[in-house]
Amino acid sequence: MGADVSVKGVWKRFGAGDGEVSALEDMSFTVGVGEFVAIVGPSGCGKSTLLKLLAGFEQPDRGEVLIDGRPVLAPSRRGIMIAQRGSVFPWMTVRQNLDLALDGTPDPDRHQIIAQHVNLVGLAGFEERYPHELSGGMLQRVEVARALVAKPDLLYMDEPFGALDALTRLSVRNELLRILTRDRPTCLLVTHDVEEALHVADRVFVMTPRPARVALVVDVTAPRPRRMSSPELVGLKERILTELGLSAADVT
Amino acid sequence: MTKILPIGVLLGVTAVWWLAASGSTIFPTPPEVLRGIAGLATDGTLLRHVAASLYRVTFGYGVAMLLALPLGILMGWYRTAFTAFNPLVQMLRPISPIAWIPLAILWFGVSDLSPMFLVFLASFFPMVLATTSGVQLVEREYLWAAQNFGITGFKLFTHVIIPGALPTIITGMRVGLGVAWLVVVAAEMVAINSGLGFLIIDSRNAGMRYDLVVAGMVMIGAIGLLLDLVMRRLEDLKEVRWRYARGR
Ligand SMILES: Nc1ncnc2c1ncn2[C@@H]1O[C@H](COP(=O)(O)OP(=O)(O)OP(=O)(O)O)[C@@H](O)[C@H]1O
Ligand SMILES: [Mg+2]
Numbered sequence: 001m002g003a004d005v006s007v008k009g010v011w012k013r014f015g016a017g018d019g020e021v022s023a024l025e026d027m028s029f030t031v032g033v034g035e036f037v038a039i040v041g042p043s044g045c046g047k048s049t050l051l052k053l054l055a056g057f058e059q060p061d062r063g064e065v066l067i068d069g070r071p072v073l074a075p076s077r078r079g080i081m082i083a084q085r086g087s088v089f090p091w092m093t094v095r096q097n098l099d100l101a102l103d104g105t106p107d108p109d110r111h112q113i114i115a116q117h118v119n120l121v122g123l124a125g126f127e128e129r130y131p132h133e134l135s136g137g138m139l140q141r142v143e144v145a146r147a148l149v150a151k152p153d154l155l156y157m158d159e160p161f162g163a164l165d166a167l168t169r170l171s172v173r174n175e176l177l178r179i180l181t182r183d184r185p186t187c188l189l190v191t192h193d194v195e196e197a198l199h200v201a202d203r204v205f206v207m208t209p210r211p212a213r214v215a216l217v218v219d220v221t222a223p224r225p226r227r228m229s230s231p232e233l234v235g236l237k238e239r240i241l242t243e244l245g246l247s248a249a250d251v252t
Numbered sequence: 253m254t255k256i257l258p259i260g261v262l263l264g265v266t267a268v269w270w271l272a273a274s275g276s277t278i279f280p281t282p283p284e285v286l287r288g289i290a291g292l293a294t295d296g297t298l299l300r301h302v303a304a305s306l307y308r309v310t311f312g313y314g315v316a317m318l319l320a321l322p323l324g325i326l327m328g329w330y331r332t333a334f335t336a337f338n339p340l341v342q343m344l345r346p347i348s349p350i351a352w353i354p355l356a357i358l359w360f361g362v363s364d365l366s367p368m369f370l371v372f373l374a375s376f377f378p379m380v381l382a383t384t385s386g387v388q389l390v391e392r393e394y395l396w397a398a399q400n401f402g403i404t405g406f407k408l409f410t411h412v413i414i415p416g417a418l419p420t421i422i423t424g425m426r427v428g429l430g431v432a433w434l435v436v437v438a439a440e441m442v443a444i445n446s447g448l449g450f451l452i453i454d455s456r457n458a459g460m461r462y463d464l465v466v467a468g469m470v471m472i473g474a475i476g477l478l479l480d481l482v483m484r485r486l487e488d489l490k491e492v493r494w495r496y497a498r499g500r
Contacts, residue, residue, distance in 0.1 A: 057396045075399040087397035090494035091415035100411060101401045132494045150401060 002034035002186045003068045003078065003153040005054065010063035012049055023049040025211035026063070036180070036187040038197035040240065041207025047190040048084055050212065051156045054188065055081040067154065077103065079154035080147045084162070084190075088131050088142050094118065095127040101146045117145040120175055136163035141172060148179055155180075157189040161196070173200065177224075194240050198233050199226055206243045216243045280463040288467035297451070302471065305436050305447040308364055312371025313432045320376050320428070321421065324383020329413060334384070345377040349435045357443050367439035367447070374435035375428035382424020386417030419487075419495035426483040433476050448472050 012024040023046035031037050039047050052058045053065050056075040065072045067079065081087075088097050098114045105113065118124055121141035131139055140163050147155060161169045177200060180187065191197050197204045198220055206216040218240060222232050266282050273279040280288075292298035326333040327341075349370045356366040390413055398412040414421075440449025448468050455464035487496060 052396075055396075055400065057399075075396060077400070077402045080400055081396070083393055083397070085393055087393040089394060089397070089412065089415070091418065091491045092411075100403065103402055130490055130494065 002184050004033050005031040005154070005186060005188070006064075006066040006069070007050075007054075008064045008066070010050075010053065010060045010065060012046070012053060012058070012060055022211040024053075024060075025213060027213055028063075029205065029214055029217075031186055031188065034184045034186055036189070036200060036202045037205060038189045038191055038201035038203075039205045039207065040191060040194055040197050040244070041205075041212060042209045042244065043192070045207045045210045046212030047207060048158050051081060051158050051188060051190060054154070055079050055156050057081070077150055078152060079156060080150050080152035082143050082147050082155070082157045082160045084158040086139060086143055088139060088146060090131045093128050093130055094123060094134075094142050097131075097142060097146050098149050101149045103150070113149060117149050120148070120179065121145045121172060122175075137165065137168055140164060144172065144176065148176075148183075151183055151185075153185050155185045155187045157187065159190055159192065161191075169196075194237055194244075195228050197240075198236055199228060204236075204240060206240055216240070278462075280466050284463040285466045285470060288461070288463040289470065292451075292464065292467060298471070301446060301448050301451045301468075302475065304364075305440065305449070306475070308367040308439075308447065309371055309429075309432050309436050311364075312368040312436070313375045313429060315368075316372045316376040316428065316432075317379060317425065320379035320424075321383050324380045324421070324424075325387055325409065325414065325417075327380070328384040328387025328417065329409075338384075341377065341380055345381070349374040350438055353439065353442055356439070362444055364444070366443040367436050370439040370443075371432045371436050375432040378431060379421075379424045379428040382427065383417065383421050386420030386424070387413055389420065390416035415491060419492045422483070422486045422492060425486070426480065429479055429483055430476070433472070433479060437472055448475075 007027055007029050010024055010027045011022075014021045014023060027050065039050070041047055049058070053060050054067075054072065056072040056079070059073075072079075075081075089100070092100065095114060095118075098117060099110060102110055102113060114127070115124075118127055121144055123138060123141055123145070126134065126138065131142065134142065140160060144160055147157075161172060164172060173196065189197070189200065194204075201220055204218040204220060205214050206218065207213065208215045216239075218236055220226075220233075220236060222230060226233060228234075228237075270282050273281045289298065292301075323337065327337055328334070352370055352373055353366075356369050360366040360369060394412060394416055398408055403411060436447065437449035437452070440447035441453045444450060445454075448471055452465050452468040455461040455468065486492070
């Protein structure tokens, strides 16, 4: 399980003429097999764009996006995106959404796998509901469950817990970490929450404002489970916030 | 409240009509029209004409739907299909079905086929248009997710594209049925000798029975309302409720 990622000199622009926006300029980095990388950066800098290139939703203007050394030409089940705007199909029930994501799994196992993942995100009893009958946070949990059901080698998470309250956020995050230790996919998580990044990641990439580049890479070596109050993590948090142009005093 | 309000409006309009028409020789009053309807109903003419009109609408509209939905889906999804067919569709669309009446009579004579053909023309274009734009408007996020989970080919259409476009398609079907009903009456006034349209024109020509003319009009309106109520039930399907988040 897992795959390695290599981004080499990638450029991405949108629009043309006066409206042209450069989202990524000459971005390069690598992520190892099974590694967990968190990405933080200012709003609108190009984080979602980066994940879309990795997932094969969009193609770079220049440069290469390689998974296991091969260019990503189209989306595939190997790398699943948890989209920032949500992409659970609203015309299907929770069960049908998960079932569609299972694809080639033999029938006898499907029911059990779906039940297991629905339980995992705390949505048992809501299998037959339609997305518009769920709360925003419940819907995000469906999105997470649907991605995990596909057992991807790479998991791209774009603010997956954005609509969750602090408490649910923490419990879903812990559940997710537990499953991830089971499947060990390579993970890229975009988050605006620096503590969340430090809680889960092996490395944290801090982006510059648009066009995005990797301004700082922070190695998080603290053993898991991590306590956010440990001096090491507090120090790292301060470094990241400083890089983002804030001081810890501004936030706490 | 939701029942009382529309019934109140209907009663109000009827009252104004009654007041305005009493003593007039050029406008029948509500009781006269009601007597007209009752008379037509008892001798069986009403049922015969209503059945004739509904029969033509069912076939014309049914065939239009069978052709418009696949064409709309193709035009919405494949750029080349859109490029190829859109100019033709846009050129035929503004031609009122009424303008086709001479040709319809030439081709199909005074038979059920003439009004059916006109109903087909009237409802085909709104349904093609709605289906095309419904498919084109399926959000990128959903298409990406579908690709991501390896949903391709036929399954992509049945599980993602069509359900994603369905709310718009249903709106098109509602509009299509509305104009179908509009056009069948017009067609029956010239191209055939049965149906509600014929009833109206015949009541005038045969004996200046304006009470029956208005009786026919009232029946057309009432059936139109029923048809729309049926179509609106489609919008209550769980599969399409997501689009009407504000509810009704
Ligand atoms: N399809 C598009 N067309 C035009 N511009 C786009 C498109 N997608 C992204 N952009 C622009 O690219 C820039 C980066 O967008 P992106 O969504 O990657 O930001 P982000 O870092 O994810 O922001 P946030 O943290 O607010 O989600 C923005 O200025 C945005 O306006
Ligand atoms: Mg984003």
